[in-house]
Amino acid sequence: MRRNITVDPLAYANPVQNPEITELLDLASGEILDAIQWISARRYDHLIADRVSIRENLSTDPRFSCALCPVPVYLVSSPEKRFFFRHKSEDGSCPAKTRSVLSREEIQALKYDGQRESEAHKTAKAHIVRSLAADPTNSEIHSERQWRSTRNPSSRRQPDVQAQTVFGRVAFEVQLSTTFLDVVAERRSFYRQEGALLIWVMAGFNPDDRRLTTDDLLFSNNSNILVVDEETAQLSEQESCCYVRCHYRVPDIIDGSLRDCWKNEIVAFRDLTVDPDSQTAWAYDYAGQADLLLQRQEATRLEDEEDLRQRICSFWITRNQQTPETVSRAKIWQDFVFELSAKGVRAPINDRYDRAVTGLMNGVLSAREKTPVGWDFKSLIQVVHRICDGYPEHALALGFALREYECDDLIKAQDKKGKWAKRSQAIRQAILNGDERFVPDPETLPFLKFMFPSIGARVEKFLASGLAKSQF
Structure with a gap:
């Protein structure tokens, strides 16, 4: 028997190595995306x-289509929980072949023991009914009764259990591991x-042992899973209040990175936070706490x-440019270099002679x-x-x-003979002509971007786009 693979929720997803669909068309932006990169860039x-969202909107508002054909696609997984995109349907016209020759029913028959699961399913439904019936705020409790659509009478579902609750009409479905x-x-x-x-x-x-079908429910429900078992059913009957056990992730920042631990508690059903629009019901706001x-x-x-x-x-402003600094002042700069390095910023070691930092x-x-800062000048124009x-x-x-x-006004006022006005035009043209003397040194860019972010961003944009007039 194949052992189930459980993935750390915070780990990055793994794509299959050689997917049939290698490129996607984003139907909102029109952008062509690399399928492997899109998958591997996501937690x-x-x-x-x-x-879950892509599959739910596949028929009405698809997010992606295959880049080779107009057919919408959705995410599926290998047994090893490696992901790839599959066509909604295939007629043989697209060179990418993504669909199994087995039907969904055949796959299910191969993977699961239906009779054993049926007994477990019945037990779980009974626990839900007992828990709801014990609470006088619930009414119209039914098991396996049809739910006809109020909008389209021909459309119907038959939930495992349904009831009128403090949240209005609610359908309860038991998930044991076979729900596609x-x-x-x-x-x-x-x-x-x-x-x-x-x-x-x-x-x-x-x-620590989650099937993909469980993850589909867990991560589309704010990382909360609701459980009803014999213990919660008995507590509901003892307290005349419907209880559920909620398993959820709790985030924390450890050594600068987001980490999780799992907790569970028994909570009153009426204390859950629910949202019919997103079809969620949870006890702990994982997403909100992680974002915070x-x-x-x-x-x-x-x-910092x-x-x-x-x-x-x-x-830098208070340092003495003309005479050697004391040992203590040199030590201060070395400490700054250490702090910069700890933040991933490469900085010159010598603050006096390294042109990468002095002139900058x-x-x-x-x-x-x-x-003027750093030189014994009288005006900014001299700098x-x-x-x-x-x-x-x-x-x-x-x-x-x-x-x-x-x-600008200060420079104009100090440029009494107009020397800078003429020179600046010549330098501007030299830069636009690609004069190497004026090309920014890429080695100083990390330091510049850290010390003066907005200026560094403009220099980086200039370097990335080439010598474009719009950048200068």
């Missing part, structure tokens, strides 16, 4: 949620159109980076402060000429800095 839990995704999607759509709620219930749950943790982590990261920037700038910091900080003479690779960054810090 497993997010991919499963996407898989298309069945899940069709039922979700049906009850959403009815303005009702579909709740999937399991007889048990082991987070990541937002806090990002805010802390940005605060800004603090380091300001400390480096303050150090002196030029940009002079523009920011609107007064501008010095950069163009001695550090031409930083002329572009300086030009962006002068614009960023609104120095």
Whole structure:
């Protein structure tokens, strides 16, 4: 027997190595996407949620089609939980062949023991009925009764259990491991159109041994799984209140990365958070808590980076350019280099002689402060000429800095003889002509982007797009 493979929800999804469909057409944007890259760029839990959504909207609002033909596609998995895209239908016209020769019923017959599961199914339904009946807030409790659509009388479903609850009319379906995704999607759509709620219930749950059919329900339900068993049924009868056991993921930030642990608790059914639009019912808001943790982590990261920037700038402005610094001051710079390296930013080791930082910091900080920094000059215009003479690779960054810090009027006022006005035009043309003297040094880009993000972004865009006039 093939052993079930359980994937860490936070791990990135794995595609099959040689899929038949290699490219997708995004039907909203018209963009052609690499199927393998699209799959492998997503966390497993997010991919499963996407898989459910894609399948649910396949007939009415498909997200992707095959790039070789107009047929919509959806995500399926190998037994090893490697993913690929399959045509909704195949008539032989597309060179990509994605459909099995076996029918869904044949696959199910090969994989599962229907009789054994039927007994488990009956037991799970009985637990649900007992739990609902014990709570006087529930009424019209029925097992295996047809639910006719109020919009289309010819459309109907037969949920395992249905009841009138504090959340309105609710259908309960037992999932044991054999429910195909298309069945899940069709039922979700049906009850959403009815303005009702579909709740999937399991007889048990082991987070370390999850089938794909379980993951489809788990990750499309805010990482919550609801279980009704003998213990919860007995508690419901004792307390005259319907109870369910909820298994859910709890996020945390450990060593700078998002991590999960699993918890479970018995909760009152009426205390669940439900949403008929998304067809969800959960006790713990995993998505909200994970987003909050990541937002806090990002805010802390940005605060730490800004603090380091300001400390480096303050150090640079107060350093003595003309005479050797004391040992303690040199140590401060080495500490800055260590902090930058810890953030993945490559920085020069020597703050005095390395042109990658001296000209850059002196030029940009002079523009920011609107007064010379690092050189014993009297005016900003002198700094501008010095950069163009001695550090031409930083002329572009300086030009962006002068614009960023609104120095145009000051430069014009200091350019009394109009020397800079003429020279700036010549430098601009030299840059547009690809003069290598003025091409920014890519090696300094990580440091520039960290210290002065907006200026660094403009220089990076310039380098990426070539010498385009629109960039200068």
